[in-house]
Amino acid sequence: MKNRFIERLWISREVRLAIMVAILGAVGAVACAAGDWKIGIAVLGVAAAMVAAFYFAVVRPARIPHDAVLVIRLAGPIEEDVTRSPLDQIMRRGGLSLDHLRYALESAAIDNDVRAIVVEIAGFGAGLATAHEMHRLMRVAQQGGKRVIALLRGDDAGLREYLVAAGAGEIVANPDTMLTMLGVATGGVFLKNALDKLKIQAQTLQWKEYKGAAETLGRDTMSPAVRESMEAIVADWEKILVEAIASSRKLSHERARELIAAGFVTAKFAVENKLIDREGYIEDLRAEFDPESKRKAFVSLARYRRHAIFRRERGRRARIALVHASGPVISGDAPATGEYISGVATAAQLDRASRDDQVKAIVFRVNSPGGSAVGSDLVWRAVREAQGRGKPVVVSMGDVAGSGGYYVAAGADAIVAEPATITGSIGVVYAKFN
Missing domain, CATH: 1.10.287 (Helix Hairpins)
Known part of the structure; x- marks a missing residue:
């Protein structure tokens, strides 16, 4: 003992x-x-x-300088977690982890050694819920007294990129960057007429009316039920964008609504309409923070994480296990590359966390459109077994947690979703071809 x-x-x-x-x-x-x-x-x-x-x-x-400037570059996919196989890490070279970004921004917001945060945005490979979370993290750092600057430096910046940038206190854009403010929309692809011409018949079954995944094969227009759900999602997304941008840029809701649907606009137009603060380059920011060009003040995300972990992760504290579940659900082992939720592997992770005496609770992060019913059931059962061992399980939902992605979460003690998360377990679908 x-x-x-x-x-x-x-x-x-x-x-x-x-x-x-x-x-x-x-x-x-x-x-x-x-x-x-x-x-x-x-x-x-x-x-x-x-x-x-x-x-x-x-x-x-x-170690970092006392007046450090944290530089974060967003120029590719934003993954939930990057602790995968070596082959998968090579295939997804350059991918950032949302977990790492969250930890760095939360730490920098209260770090006296950090005087400013610069976020370069050249692309954003994630959904609206992730963009909204990044927006909030940057605003918290700004409200905590840090100078937060967003730099739009890609060929174009859509609404997701702009939503992230709007979390900063200052927005700078490359003079040649085009803002694509095209509003919010969604739609569907319908292949019934094409299949008819090929003399292929798709037989589909669905339960119930909102489970419209098979409509792509069996219809040539959107059903009223699916249209209703899509319109609700679009309305929610528009509300999130309008409220976030109006609040951060000090615009009226009506003006923010007009600007996010302004179309293709230049950086000059964006300055004139208060979408951004000025045109500029990363070199301008470097010269502002480092006039003598010593380049010692600028700290990368990886280096800052080492600093934050060294400073913050001290002492014996209760552990909270973090289990990631990203991608479609499958019943067996996941392939060597790509994001999948293996029912067997994820259940094993939950089981291992629940048997660890040092783990006091489990946070189960889900970002999945669903998939295998068998795989989902294996994970659901593992969640219930963890609770039976006295470990609370709280689900945190990412961009999407639908169908099987909701099933795996349904047994948890609590479920927390982002305002822009698409979630819900809305039925079962099956299709076969003649």
């Missing part, structure tokens, strides 16, 4: 290192005093090597 005193006793890694070095130093000194110089010097050398290794591997990489 474990000693409770030993479990509660926590010694920092610096103190542990100091104790080990002190012991080795004492042993080395005794050996030298006894005349055994080879052993004494070797032991002292090991102690010195341990100190050097700790400094160069842990302390030095975590």
Whole structure:
């Protein structure tokens, strides 16, 4: 049986290192005093090597300037998590983790060593819910006293990119960047007429009326039920965009609604209509923060995360397990590349977290359009078993958590969704071809 005193006793890694070095130093000194110089010097050398290794591997990489400027570059897909197989990481080279971005922005907002945050936006490979979360994280940092600047530097910037940028206190755009303010829309593709010409008949079954996935094959127009749900989603998205942009840019709701549907507009138009603050380049910002061009103040996302982890993750604290479930649900093992929710693997992760005595609760992050009923059921059962072991399970939903993506969450103690999350378990569909 474990000693409770030993479990509660926590010694920092610096103190542990100091104790080990002190012991080795004492042993080395005794050996030298006894005349055994080879052993004494070797032991002292090991102690010195341990100190050097700790400094160069842990302390030095975590150091940042006192007036640091955190630079975050958004120019590709934003993944929920990047801890995948080496092959998948190679295939998805350059992908950012939303988990890493969230941690860095939350840490920088309260870090006295960070004086400003610059977010370069050249593309945003995620949904509206993720863009809205990034917007809020940047606004929190700004309201906490940090100077937050967004730089739009891609060929064009759509509403998702602009929503992220609007979370900053200042928005700068490359003079040649075009803002594509095209409003909010959704639609569907209908293949029935094309299949008829090929003499292919699609037989579909659905339960119930809002489960419209098979309409692509069996209809040539959108059903009233699916149109109703799509119109509701569009209305919600428009409301989110209008409220966020009007609040951050100090515009009326009517004016914000007009501007997000203004069409293709130039950076000059955006300045004149208060969508952005000025035109400029990243070099202008670097010159402003670093007039002498020493380039020491600028800190990358990866480097800042090392600093934040070194500063914040200290002490023995209750652990909260974070289990990610991203992509379509399948019943068996996931392929080597791509985002999938393996029913077997995800259930095993939940089981392992629920059996860990140091884990006090589980946060289950779901971003999935659904898929296999068998795979979803395996995950649902694992959630219920974790609760049976006394571990609360809270689901956090990302851009989408529909059908099987909702099924896996349904057994949790609580479900939290973003305002722009598409969620709901709306039925079952089946199709076959003649």
